[in-house]
Structure formats: structure tokens, C-alpha cells
Amino acid sequence: xxxxxxxxxxxxxxxxxxxxxxxxxxxxxxxxxxxxxxxxxxxxxxxxxxxxxxxxxxxxxxxxxxxxxxxxxxxxxxxxxxxxxxxxxxxxxxxxxxxxxxxxxxxxxxxxxxxxx
Amino acid sequence: xxxxxxxxxxxxxxxxxxxxxxxxxxxxxxxxxxxxxxxxxxxxxxxxxxxxxxxxxxxxxxxxxxxxxxxxxxxxxxxxxxxxxxxxxxxxxxxxxxxxxxxxxxxxxxxxx
Numbered sequence: 014x015x016x017x018x019x020x021x022x023x024x025x026x027x028x029x030x031x032x033x034x035x036x037x038x039x040x041x042x043x044x045x046x047x048x049x050x051x052x053x054x055x056x057x058x059x060x061x062x063x064x065x066x067x068x069x070x071x072x073x074x075x076x077x078x079x080x081x082x083x084x085x086x087x088x089x090x091x092x093x094x095x096x097x098x099x100x101x102x103x104x105x106x107x108x109x110x111x112x113x114x115x116x117x118x119x120x121x122x123x124x125x126x127x128x129x130x
Numbered sequence: 131x132x133x134x135x136x137x138x139x140x141x142x143x144x145x146x147x148x149x150x151x152x153x154x155x156x157x158x159x160x161x162x163x164x165x166x167x168x169x170x171x172x173x174x175x176x177x178x179x180x181x182x183x184x185x186x187x188x189x190x191x192x193x194x195x196x197x198x199x200x201x202x203x204x205x206x207x208x209x210x211x212x213x214x215x216x217x218x219x220x221x222x223x224x225x226x227x228x229x230x231x232x233x234x235x236x237x238x239x240x241x242x243x
Contacts, residue, residue, distance in 0.1 A: 116232065
């Protein structure tokens with residue numbers, strides 16, 4: 014069984030400030046890690062994913078995340094946010110050893126990032 | 131760019147009624163999923179579907195739920211007798227062959243009154 018914890022339900026920041034959205038997971042098996050973003054009235058869009066290799070992964074819109082196996086974390090960062098980054102951000106994991114392409118996702122509760130002018 | 135489409139965007143139904151939520155996954159994708167998000171809670175996996183049968187289902191997906199791929203394009207979620215607690219946003223998703231990325235639709239907001 015897997016679980017994902019996003020410690021901050023809301024993160025307000027000012028435009029051009031750096032931001033970090035925290036994500037911790039627990040799993041008895043190896044996992045893939047994902048960050049999804051949901052803009053108002055839209056579906057979930059993949060920001061970035063960690064499958065293997067370099068622990069620092071870069072995604073769309075200037076976001077990056079670092080996988081830390083010892084701390085079971087996958088925090089999302091952006092050095093300078095824009096108003097347009099205001100959205101809900103979801104961390105998710107899936108079992109590496111699922112059959113075929115059945116990558117069932119386990120999500121965290123989400124973090125609402127609000128960027129203020 | 132291909133996308134997963136869901137209809138309707140919002141559905142209101144009376145308790146005890148049957149509802150069918152519709153999804154058109156991306157055409158070359160092989161795995162299809164339904165997730166739901168109750169207001170203020172996390173997105174939860176309901177069911178995955180492959181090769182015209184359920185691949186995996188969660189404990190939420192009880193006998194009142196069913197899924198079907200009635201033709202080559204649609205993927206439906208049926209709730210037989212809706213309860214107030216079924217009110218949620220329902221997301222459909224699909225994954226292409228050999229990929230770990232799930233593509234999500236915009237969701238259907240189901241309100242049971």
C-alpha cells in the first residue's frame with residue numbers, strides 16, 4: 014500500500030518569489046513519482062515525473078523536483094513564480110512493478126498555490 | 131493535441147437515480163481509469179480497465195459502480211443508485227502503451243441531491 018502526504022494545503026506567495034511545495038510518500042515497493050497541476054476548471058496536467066536516473070527532474074513551466082530516497086520526499090520547486098502559476102498541485106506515486114501500463118496513481122490531498130501580485 | 135474528453139461537465143441527479151458518466155480516451159491508449167475527488171479530499175483511484183475488462187478496482191468501487199467500453203471510443207462509468215456521498219468530481223484518464231503518464235480529462239462534477 015502507498016500513501017502520499019502533502020504537508021501544506023495552501024501556500025500563498027508573492028509574484029517572482031521562490032516556492033517549494035512539499036511531498037512525502039510511504040510505500041512498501043519502489044515507486045514512480047509525479048506532480049500534476051490543476052488550473053481552475055481544468056483537468057489534471059502532468060508537470061513532471063521521476064522514473065529513474067538523476068534525482069533532479071525538470072518539468073514544464075520552469076518547475077523542478079528532487080527525489081530523495083532516504084527522506085522519501087519529492088518536493089516541487091520553482092525559483093520565481095508567476096501569477097499564472099496559481100493552481101492546485103498534486104503529488105502522486107505509482108507502483109513500479111505494475112503489470113503492463115496499469116499505473117494506478119495514489120494522490121496526495123493537493124496544495125493550493127496562490128501567487129499574489 | 132489529442133485529449134481525453136468527458137461529458138457532461140456537470141450533472142445534477144436525485145438520490146437513488148442512475149447516472150452514466152462518459153469519457154472518450156485518447157485513441158491509441160490502452161489503459162483507462164476512473165478517479166474521483168470528493169470536495170476537499172484527495173483524488174482517489176476507482177478502477178482501471180484494459181482489454182475490455184477491469185484490471186484493478188479499489189474498495190470504493192462496489193457493486194453500485196460499473197464500467198463499460200460500449201464501442202471503440204467511449205468509456206463509461208455507471209452509478210446504479212446514487213447516494214449523497216457520491217457527490218464528487220469524477221476524472222477519466224488513459225495511458226498509452228509503454229508509458230507511465232496518465233492523461234486526464236477535465237472531469238465531471240456530479241451533484242447528488
